[in-house]
Amino acid sequence: MKSRRLIPSAELPDSLWRKEAKCILLPPNLVSVWQQLLEAEGLLEKAQQPTPENLIGGGSKEVTDDHLTWRFTGSSARVQMAMLDPLDNLDLVADAFAKTFAGGRVFLADLPCGSGAAVLTILCTIAELRKTRRIPRSPLYLTVLGGELSEFARAYAHKGIGGLVESLQTEGIFVDADFLHWNACDKFSNADLIKELTLRSAGCGARMLVLANFSGFLQSSGKWDAARAQFDALFLHSRDENSCAIWIEPLTNNVIKTGGGFFDRLINWFKKQFGELPQTMSLVGEEKQPIYGASEAHAQHPLRPDHSFRSNLAVVRFDLPKEMAGKG
Numbered sequence: 569m570k571s572r573r574l575i576p577s578a579e580l581p582d583s584l585w586r587k588e589a590k591c592i593l594l595p596p597n598l599v600s601v602w603q604q605l606l607e608a609e610g611l612l613e614k615a616q617q618p619t620p621e622n623l624i625g626g627g628s629k630e631v632t633d634d635h636l637t638w639r640f641t642g643s644s645a646r647v648q649m650a651m652l653d654p655l656d657n658l659d660l661v662a663d664a665f666a667k668t669f670a671g672g673r674v675f676l677a678d679l680p681c682g683s684g685a686a687v688l689t690i691l692c693t694i695a696e697l698r699k700t701r702r703i704p705r706s707p708l709y710l711t712v713l714g715g716e717l718s719e720f721a722r723a724y725a726h727k728g729i730g731g732l733v734e735s736l737q738t739e740g741i742f743v744d745a746d747f748l749h750w751n752a753c754d755k756f757s758n759a760d761l762i763k764e765l766t767l768r769s770a771g772c773g774a775r776m777l778v779l780a781n782f783s784g785f786l787q788s789s790g791k792w793d794a795a796r797a798q799f800d801a802l803f804l805h806s807r808d809e810n811s812c813a814i815w816i817e818p819l820t821n822n823v824i825k826t827g828g829g830f831f832d833r834l835i836n837w838f839k840k841q842f843g844e845l846p847q848t849m850s851l852v853g854e855e856k857q858p859i860y861g862a863s864e865a866h867a868q869h870p871l872r873p874d875h876s877f878r879s880n881l882a883v884v885r886f887d888l889p890k891e892m893a894g895k896g
C-alpha cells in the first residue's frame with residue numbers, strides 16, 4: 569500500500585491547482601514578480617502573444633529575453649507539478665520537496681538557473697502553501713546558489729528574488745541568494761562553483777540540487793561529453809546528510825526514449841559513477857516501471873485568461889547520502 573503523501577494532493581489549495589479542470593495555477597507571487605520583470609524590460613505585451621514555434625538557444629540578451637517572455641511559465645509549471653504532484657504520479661519527488669523545505673537551515677542549488685524559474689517557483693509555491701495553511705510556518709532559512717552562463721539571465725534571477733524577499737518573510741521564509749557565473753563545460757568554473765556550494769551549504773540540515781531543462785543543451789546540442797566530468801564533481805561534492813538532486817525535463821521522446829534518450833544516458837552515468845551509494849536512486853513507480861517519474865496536466869497562462877497550455881515533465885530523483893553502502 570502506498571504511504572500517505574506529506575502534502576496530500578486532495579489538500580492542495582485552489583490558488584495552485586484547479587481540481588476539476590486538472591489545471592495548474594502559478595503562485596500569485598510568482599506571477600507578479602514575473603510581470604514586474606517583463607514590464608521593466610518592455611516585454612509584457614510580447615508575453616501576451618502566442619509562443620513562436622522555434623525559439624533558439626544561446627546566451628545573448630535577445631535569447632534570454634525570449635526565454636523569460638515565452639518559456640518561463642512552462643519551466644515554472646513543470647517545477648510546480650514536480651513539487652505538488654497533483655495527479656499522484658510522483659510521490660517520492662513531491663515528498664522530497666516537502667521534507668527538504670519544511671523548515672530550518674536549508675541549501676538549494678539551481679543549475680543552470682536561467683532567469684530563476686525553478687528557484688522562484690519553489691519559493692513562491694512554499695509561500696503559498698504556508699499562506700493557505702497547508703503546511704506549518706516554521707522558520708525556513710534558505711541559502712540559494714544559482715549557476716548560469718548568461719549574465720542577463722542571472723540578473724533577472726537576482727532581481728526576481730529581490731522582488732520576493734518581503735512577501736517571503738511574511739511566511740517565515742528568509743532567503744540569502746546569489747547567482748554565479750557557471751559554465752557546465754569548464755572545469756575551472758565548475759570548481760569555483762563547487763567551492764561556493766560547499767562553503768555556503770555548511771551548517772544546513774538539508775540540501776537540494778535542482779537541474780531543470782538542460783537536456784536541449786546536453787543532449788540535442790551534443791554537449792554531454794564536454795559536461796560530464798563537471799557533473800561527476802558536482803554530484804560527488806553534493807553528498808551529505810539529507811541531500812538529493814532532482815532533475816526535471818520536458819516529457820519528450822529525446823528525454824525518455826529507451827536506448828539513447830537523455831534520461832537513459834543520465835541514469836547509466838549515475839549508476840556507473842555512484843552505484844555504491846546505498847540508495848542509488850529512488851525509483852518512482854513499481855518494479856519494471858520507468859525509472860523516471862512522469863506527469864502531465866494543463867497550466868493556466870497567467871496573462872491570457874482564456875488560454876491554458878499543456879505542461880508535462882519527466883523527473884528523476886537522485887539521493888546523495890554521505891555514507892557509502894557497507895561503510896556506514
Ligand SMILES: C[S@@+](CC[C@H](N)C(=O)[O-])C[C@H]1O[C@@H](n2cnc3c(N)ncnc32)[C@H](O)[C@@H]1O
Binds near residue numbers: 686717750785
Ligand atoms: C532551457 S534554459 C533552462 C533554464 C532554467 N533551468 C529553467 O528551467 O528555466 C537553459 C539554460 O542553460 C544555460 N546554458 C547554456 N549553456 C550553458 C553552459 N555551458 N553552462 C551553464 N549554463 C548554460 C542557458 O543560458 C539557459 O539559461
